[in-house]
Amino acid sequence: MSEISALDALATTRSIHRYRPDPIPDEDLSKILWSATRAPSGTNHQPFRFLVLRDGERSRQAKALLGSSFRKSWSVKAADEGWRDGADPDPNSRRFRTAETMQRFVDRFEEIPVVVLVCMARYRSSNPYEGASVYPACQNLLLAARALGYGSTITVWHGFCEAELRALLGIPDSVLIAATMPLGRPEGSHGPLRRLPVGELVYDDAWEASASWVRDPPESRFSRPRS
Numbered sequence: 681m682s683e684i685s686a687l688d689a690l691a692t693t694r695s696i697h698r699y700r701p702d703p704i705p706d707e708d709l710s711k712i713l714w715s716a717t718r719a720p721s722g723t724n725h726q727p728f729r730f731l732v733l734r735d736g737e738r739s740r741q742a743k744a745l746l747g748s749s750f751r752k753s754w755s756v757k758a759a760d761e762g763w764r765d766g767a768d769p770d771p772n773s774r775r776f777r778t779a780e781t782m783q784r785f786v787d788r789f790e791e792i793p794v795v796v797l798v799c800m801a802r803y804r805s806s807n808p809y810e811g812a813s814v815y816p817a818c819q820n821l822l823l824a825a826r827a828l829g830y831g832s833t834i835t836v837w838h839g840f841c842e843a844e845l846r847a848l849l850g851i852p853d854s855v856l857i858a859a860t861m862p863l864g865r866p867e868g869s870h871g872p873l874r875r876l877p878v879g880e881l882v883y884d885d886a887w888e889a890s891a892s893w894v895r896d897p898p899e900s901r902f903s904r905p906r907s
């Protein structure tokens with residue numbers, strides 16, 4: 681596999697929602713998890729923990745719980761945000777295709793070869809920034825997966841099954857389940873991220889003061905959040 685530069689990886693690591701069922705060799709999985717554990721954290725406290733679900737009996741049960749929680753979560757989100765509105769949606773629109781992909785993602789969740797529960801052993805719950813010590817590890821996992829030809833995404837759709845999941849896997853209450861990250865070979869490909877133009881996000885010297893020196897590279901693609 682060809683190597684990818686750190687900057688190219690940053691520009692192209694998309695959230696993957698379509699996975700091939702092929703298992704991930706231990707060596708690759710180990711590299712991805714090792715990279716995740718190299719993330720920074722406050723005072724290098726390293727509160728992140730990674731519970732990897734593969735194909736053992738308990739993992740299969742956990743994936744089944746997660747699968748139904750994900751299906752419920754997407755159905756609530758799709759209804760709340762009107763993803764299925766419109767009597768005759770254009771099947772070529774980005775919105776229609778995204779909704780199709782999300783439905784397929786949740787319908788086939790159990791087939792995803794690896795699911796990682798990214799957890800945080802809480803140690804300073806009075807600190808409002810405590811949670812910030814776990815998400816850099818999620819981003820490291822995304823980038824390491826990308827570098828090795830895999831895909832993942834950060835999700836928080838374990839809410840509907842959290843109590844059962846904790847009981848099944850022995851996760852104590854003192855531990856936060858910060859993200860559920862599927863992992864596998866992507867069916868499609870990674871590609872350019874769509875974000876707001878950099879000039880709308882970076883200020884110079886004062887709040888909302890334009891940073892005239894920032895530039896979007898010519899290949900940039902853009903997307904604006906729905907209000």
Ligand SMILES: Cc1cc2nc3c(=O)[nH]c(=O)nc-3n(C[C@H](O)[C@H](O)[C@H](O)COP(=O)(O)O)c2cc1C
Binds near residue numbers: 693695835873874
């Ligand atoms: C904190 C966080 C929570 C997210 N939660 C979910 C989720 O519950 N389900 C999901 O499918 N994607 C989730 N995502 C993925 C985002 O929807 C995705 O990153 C965003 O739409 C941009 O897509 P892109 O990274 O492919 O450009 C989450 C991402 C972040 C950073």
